[in-house]
Amino acid sequence: MTRGSLLLTAGLAVLFAATASAAESVKIGMNLPQTGIGAADGKSVLTAAQIAVDEVNADGGVNGKPVELVVYDDQTSPKFSVPVATKLIEKDQVPIAISGSYSGATRAAAGVFQAAGVPYISAYAVHPDITRAGDLVFRTSFVGEVLGRAGAHLVGKQLGKKRAVVTVMKNDYGKSLARGFKEVAAKFGIEIVNEYEYSLKDRQFGPIVSKIKADNPDIIYDTGYWFVAAPLVSQLRGGGVNAPVVGQEGYDGQKFIEIAGAAADGVMITTSLDRDSTVPKIKAFMDEFEKRAGYKADMVGASAHVAVNVAVAALRKAGSLDGKAIQAALQQTKYEGVTGKIRFNEIGEAYKVVQVQVVRDGGWHHHSVITDAKLLTPPLN
Amino acid sequence: MIFVELILQGLIQGSIYALIAVGLTLVYGLLRILHIAHAALFTLGAYLGLLITNATGSLALGFLVAMVVVGVTGIAIYRFCYHAVLDQPPHVALIASVGLFIAMEEGFRLIWGPTSISFSEPPWQTAVVVAGIQVKTADLITIPLAFLLIGGLAAIVAFTRIGLAWRATVTDPAMAGSFGIDALKVRYLNFFLGSALAAAAGVMFAILTNFVEPTMGGVPSYKALAIIVLGGLGNVRGTLIAALMLGVIESFGTIYLGWAMDRDAIAFAFLILVLMVRPQGLFVRS
Numbered sequence: 001m002t003r004g005s006l007l008l009t010a011g012l013a014v015l016f017a018a019t020a021s022a023a024e025s026v027k028i029g030m031n032l033p034q035t036g037i038g039a040a041d042g043k044s045v046l047t048a049a050q051i052a053v054d055e056v057n058a059d060g061g062v063n064g065k066p067v068e069l070v071v072y073d074d075q076t077s078p079k080f081s082v083p084v085a086t087k088l089i090e091k092d093q094v095p096i097a098i099s100g101s102y103s104g105a106t107r108a109a110a111g112v113f114q115a116a117g118v119p120y121i122s123a124y125a126v127h128p129d130i131t132r133a134g135d136l137v138f139r140t141s142f143v144g145e146v147l148g149r150a151g152a153h154l155v156g157k158q159l160g161k162k163r164a165v166v167t168v169m170k171n172d173y174g175k176s177l178a179r180g181f182k183e184v185a186a187k188f189g190i191e192i193v194n195e196y197e198y199s200l201k202d203r204q205f206g207p208i209v210s211k212i213k214a215d216n217p218d219i220i221y222d223t224g225y226w227f228v229a230a231p232l233v234s235q236l237r238g239g240g241v242n243a244p245v246v247g248q249e250g251y252d253g254q255k256f257i258e259i260a261g262a263a264a265d266g267v268m269i270t271t272s273l274d275r276d277s278t279v280p281k282i283k284a285f286m287d288e289f290e291k292r293a294g295y296k297a298d299m300v301g302a303s304a305h306v307a308v309n310v311a312v313a314a315l316r317k318a319g320s321l322d323g324k325a326i327q328a329a330l331q332q333t334k335y336e337g338v339t340g341k342i343r344f345n346e347i348g349e350a351y352k353v354v355q356v357q358v359v360r361d362g363g364w365h366h367h368s369v370i371t372d373a374k375l376l377t378p379p380l381n
Numbered sequence: 382m383i384f385v386e387l388i389l390q391g392l393i394q395g396s397i398y399a400l401i402a403v404g405l406t407l408v409y410g411l412l413r414i415l416h417i418a419h420a421a422l423f424t425l426g427a428y429l430g431l432l433i434t435n436a437t438g439s440l441a442l443g444f445l446v447a448m449v450v451v452g453v454t455g456i457a458i459y460r461f462c463y464h465a466v467l468d469q470p471p472h473v474a475l476i477a478s479v480g481l482f483i484a485m486e487e488g489f490r491l492i493w494g495p496t497s498i499s500f501s502e503p504p505w506q507t508a509v510v511v512a513g514i515q516v517k518t519a520d521l522i523t524i525p526l527a528f529l530l531i532g533g534l535a536a537i538v539a540f541t542r543i544g545l546a547w548r549a550t551v552t553d554p555a556m557a558g559s560f561g562i563d564a565l566k567v568r569y570l571n572f573f574l575g576s577a578l579a580a581a582a583g584v585m586f587a588i589l590t591n592f593v594e595p596t597m598g599g600v601p602s603y604k605a606l607a608i609i610v611l612g613g614l615g616n617v618r619g620t621l622i623a624a625l626m627l628g629v630i631e632s633f634g635t636i637y638l639g640w641a642m643d644r645d646a647i648a649f650a651f652l653i654l655v656l657m658v659r660p661q662g663l664f665v666r667s
Contacts, residue, residue, distance in 0.1 A: 196635075
């Protein structure tokens, strides 16, 4: 053989081997932010998802075939999540997909997956309309309203605070949490003294801090992500507002503590990952995550780990790559993972308990667990 | 009491805007270019100031390096981006500027990562009580710092030879050229000083929020445009006053108009209102 034809043959052989092995794997599509404001969360999601995939493959994969993640960057924007969804459906032909992104992007993509007959799991995006896209859309974390209600439970029932100021981040996430909080605030004896709104892009809260100082509340409930909340909390303390701050899973992660510094001390959140958990499975996950990512595990990572495992459980149960079969399997799935026990209601919303964590000694720690079933039952419509 | 606090907060915010907008209006006044990439210099200043302070423990060094390096970067931007297209229609420089802004933001992301960075030991955080209002030292320093830097700029313009050359070039470039004034040197100075001020704004912003990330120049970029129009394009004093006014209006607007519109929208609502009444801006171009 000439050298040229030898190379050609070798090249073709590699190509065939590659396509052959690719055809053998079961693909799980994912849209997540690799650039833009959500990039830090996207890294957590990808790290944790890969841990889950590696564990699944070590355990025999799905019905003998290895699982493979197909990941595209959506920059947390619906502008990109929709074409990404289309690509996953038509080019990669994934049997199931997971959103590792925020509510805005997930909501837009959900419609696309539903229309194409591909089951879609929202790992941690909270907006209620996501699961309302149809029966193929599931959520493995809290819907916004439930988390908001849990916040009210923490503020009113557990901490016994009466006068609260609510600060709302003006997007899908922040608004749905605020709705949930306000829905049950009166029930827990909370009077909402004032409500302030701010945008995702705000970093300077001087006027709001001054006004809250004048309001003099017992407590502040905030619905922002860590990158707006950290400056907000830091400026609150700097302005002499010492009322406790209750946040939510948007704060979850080491970044919040890094940015806010000493001001983060004592801040409480309603979330899904218990850092002080003694459950071996959870500790093993947190250790492996820290080893791979270089920082401590967070809620978005934990949620992604759960979402991948739920997808795999459904794929195994369905025994096929048919959308309807996977949907039926998902509906029946009960899974216990790093965020606890989880099961779905008729519209694909998850029911699970809420972990309350508090900042102490520069890290997140166990505070309490909210298990009130009626409170945490996700809405049916 | 709350009104006094809101005014104070507004002036603090306005001071940051002023430091950014002055550079922008200087470039427009001299060259009629809308230097959108200016906001990327704000971001670069923040990154450099924070990283140097973290590395050396000296905030003064952080400020100095940020201002000097960004000043020189401003000159480089003039030299490599605008100089060649000065005689083209204005939209050419504008498009180049927008492209440069995007490229610089992506550059920051590629070099320093997409997530935020923070001070390892945030400076000027001690609480201070002034007239019954509690603030951090950083808040108190912002307003005098802005006045000092802009005042310094004004002093250079008013009392030095190069400042005189600058004023002459702005007023009548052809006449100034015939007197032997080196237009290129004047432009370099213009870009250096304007960019250095933006860098100072960036470092100050980093101290106030402890949060530096690649896209932080996005909001200041278009807000500064609104401010320089309000202040009269090319009018430094007008820009300063417009910046402070906007800071205060935003401060009150955030609290009392928050139900109606976004904080950033307030800047533009105000701009539209003013332009409807006085199309030349609040202050006439000097």
